[in-house]
Amino acid sequence: MLALGIICAIGASALYNTSVALQALEARDVGHEHALRMSLIGRLVRNPRWLVATLIGLAGWPLEILALLFAPLTVVQPCLASGLVLLLWLGVTKLGEKPGRREYGSVALIVLGVAGVAFAAPERTTSDAGTVPIAIALALVTIPVVAPYVFRRRAGAAGTLAIVASGFGYAWTAIASKLLTDELSDGSLIVAAIWLATAAASEGLALLSEMSALGRRPATQVTPVMFAVQVVVPVILAPLIFEESWSGTPGGGTVLVFSVLLAIGGVVLLAGSKAVGAVIETAHAEEIEAVQAEVEEEAEKSDSVSPAPHVDA
Template identity: 30%
Template sequence: MISVLFAVLTALSNGSASVLQRRAALTVPDSEAMRLSLIGRLVRQKVWLAGIGLVIVAAVCQAVALATGPIAVVQPIFVIELPATLLIAGFVMRVKVTRPVWYGVAAVTLGLALAMAAADPAGGSDDVRGAAWIPALVATGAFEAALIAGALGTRGNPRAALLGLAAACGYALTAALMKDAMARLDSDGAVGLLTAWQLYATAAAGVGALFLLQNALQAGSLVAVQPMLTLGDALISVLYGVTLFGEELRAGWWLLPQLAGLALIAVGCVVLSRSPLATAGPPPGTR
């Protein structure tokens, strides 16, 4: 229950951060894409710094959630970040929340509940055994490289979507590394945590994912980024949970309600993508 509560708090914090970061990214010209100067421009904006503050809050909540629950339970809950982001955007951007938006929010929420109840993630270890990280890191690096290469070959929303998925992969990796690092804290105390390579890899992966997300938000609309970010994070995290931590999901006929839940989430994302909230810019006088 504690892990679920802190996972929800993480999703709400990240959703709020995405809105603030998107608002700041709208002021950055296309010429700064995929350059460190992009961060230099953003760091001078208070609204972006406020978003980073919420990212830090989310990271703390996520660490608590991962330390108290399976990654296959914690990360999929972040799917609610999408409807939360758009509802928060409606408030910040002063755009009316219409009935279809509420339908989309309901579809995503119910789909998540159905998929999670049917999958019932359980078991697994708190840490990664042996050299299992080696093939996982190689596969992740290759996938990220392919996404970034594809993004560099396009513009607009397609680039935003590819970079959003790359950021999702980075955040899922960050979560897996964080969970493994927190296991060292439980078993070996503070010294074990500070001497674990996973702790520093967590920081590196998190910074890389944040950089990709800023470029995704700068490249296209929020709706192109957020579904790829939230759904990609959830699905890739479940894959890490099963392959690295040995967590188990229900199989057999349980796959049917799981697929139905994913379908509801997908429908909800499509409905939300048609909302003015998805493409709303900042209110007059803020750019």
């Protein structure tokens, strides 16, 4: 069952990143004269390839749910990040980026890390630490998710705060997905539906934060932090709230921890590479331009309402 879970997780990651890749290719074909205009939306909606890309991304989530039904969260999260290799391939073959030692080394770390996690995987569980620990953990995860919106008018809210918020938002989605699968295993469909709703909400907030961050920072600064947070947070919480015991794994958990760190290191290095950053920025070019235009518009409004300096007679 573990092998099937890993296959589903890697498959989900491939679908997620295939969606980004297709959007990147399609964004290059949309004329700049449509940027920031309603005609852009109509143009993309009428474009079969854009719609297919979106549907492919949505199809990844059911595979992620299947992965969590067969494998522990500790294993699934690192596997979900492996699809970055696909974006590297696209950046090299379609955008003309040149891979170097960083890119090759990153791929090697991801492969070794995922293989190590698969080898030292803990047992999948459907039990948890109880309502109170889960509530506390989710409350702590929620704080950075909503922080950019609470402090929206403060400088840096859409920068560093938004980057961190996107990672924690995607982490919430992973945790909610795990809770959803546990409820499905227990036959609690109503509770599972509630977790489904929270997963959808957190995914939406995470995407909005990601787009806001990409509108102000280059992808090479946004994606490493975002991917690191969305992998690390669920993995750390897995033994605490889902009782995924690491002590019974090879080396008393040492091999597992080392493998997770290898995978995370590879993900961070690869996400911060120019080749992957170019693909992400191309895929979300229109959204990024929209955010930048909104920032400029707000700045102009702020300047226009600023009081004129007082001049003494």
